[in-house]
Amino acid sequence: MALPPGKDRERWGIPAMSADEVLVLEKEIDECEALLEPLREFILPGGVPAGALLHLARTVCRRAERYCVALSHKEEIDALILTYLNRLSDLCFVLARYVNHLSHKPESHPTFGKR
Numbered sequence: 001m002a003l004p005p006g007k008d009r010e011r012w013g014i015p016a017m018s019a020d021e022v023l024v025l026e027k028e029i030d031e032c033e034a035l036l037e038p039l040r041e042f043i044l045p046g047g048v049p050a051g052a053l054l055h056l057a058r059t060v061c062r063r064a065e066r067y068c069v070a071l072s073h074k075e076e077i078d079a080l081i082l083t084y085l086n087r088l089s090d091l092c093f094v095l096a097r098y099v100n101h102l103s104h105k106p107e108s109h110p111t112f113g114k115r
Contacts, residue, residue: 051099
């Protein structure tokens with residue numbers, strides 16, 4: 001629920017969310033991942049500008065998810081919203097990898113002390 005209990009969703013123009021919307025995100029994730037090499041190591045955000053912006057969008061989605069989790073400790077939150085935000089951030093991550101792959105930009109891996 002994006003509104004406090006008793007508020008009219010239609011009056012504020014806030015559409016209801018359904019589990020089908022989460023399934024659409026999961027389908028997109030699966031389709032993109034099928035075209036990519038499996039991850040074997042942590043990767044750093046970046047790449048071509050579109051890829052870097054998708055990594056940035058992922059962080060914004062994760063932040064929204066954390067805020068919603070914190071809010072859920074004080075107010076009733078539809079669990080579907082949390083699931084949607086989680087899957088949306090995962091889609092942004094996979095799309096960033098996909099865009100960089102299409103641009104032939106290799107993924108960056110941290111060195112973790114390697115010289």
